Amino acid sequence: MLKLGKIISITILLSWVSVVEANERGTVTNLPIPRFVSMKVSEGFVRRGPSKLHRIDWVYKHRNTPLMVTGEYEHWRRVQDVDGQGGWMHFRLLSGTRTVVFKSEKSPVKRRNYEGADTVFFAEKGVIGNLDECNPNWCKVYVNKKKGWVLKSHIWGVFENELRN
Template identity: 30%
Template sequence: MSEKRLRLITLLAVAQIFGAAAAHAQTQLTPGSFKAYAPEAMEPRVSDFSGKPVPRYASLRHGTVNGRSGPSLDYPIRWTYERAGLPVVIIRESQDWRKIRDPQGDEVWVNKSQLAAERTAITTNTGSIFREANPRSAYIARFQAGAVLTLGDCDGAWCKVEAEGHKGYVRRAQLWGIDPLTAAPGIN
């Protein structure tokens, strides 16, 4: 079996395993339901709690994260996310809790320990990771909709990404979690 075919099979298998795992308590996270984040709806400001800008991107740290209706354990669980690395937008903060917006546009509160600063993006459809930021370059791997990729720098129409050790470039239009807030360093 060729090396390229093996990498394709590996990445597709990973996307299938994790693509279906992004579950809410009542609904599945599906790429067709992704909501564009509208930064114009909220002016960035610096949080008094973390000293970091809000809104900003983060990712889920663990494979199971409970999203609550308010900022404490006293509030009921609205969603249970089952997907480490899922990109989210932090839209509000309290001392130990962060209100997040997920790719479907749902908003819940999670404890700050459940979030990582690692920048990730989620694919909105099937596509390829290219060796260079050029659709004519060789592809390194293919992905299905819903694959979570570690995000690097974005320049123009392309973003540098990494998935399962494969580093390359993906078209910006194929990723959720990419907008003017993208300024955090990721992979090199």
């Protein structure tokens, strides 16, 4: 009986830890951490730490590049890109507009959200699109005035369990 009590206690504790992790909020914005944002500008410095005194590690050169915010400190956001590279960027360089980047070599973008649907176009690795709606497996995206549905597994910039209407 004591063993059953320990199992129940551990299960409750682990459930609580999972809820805490899923509901983490930024200390500055009170927005979810992690969350996806995009580059508002066509050039943005990524710094080693959260101030202009910190060294610039590299420069993002594409407007609308999707980034994941993993931390906040005053006016700075710790971000990570599709390749897992990260650093600190000033919040004014970022937008809440949701975008995605295609991560497969040649991703079919479909007219409807099922495998047998007609292919509207193919998107190559690195192409950036605007994110519209998502169901459990598919997301509707807009790329250069073309729209269609793509499997979530072909894009980065949306969470696996994320639903959007």
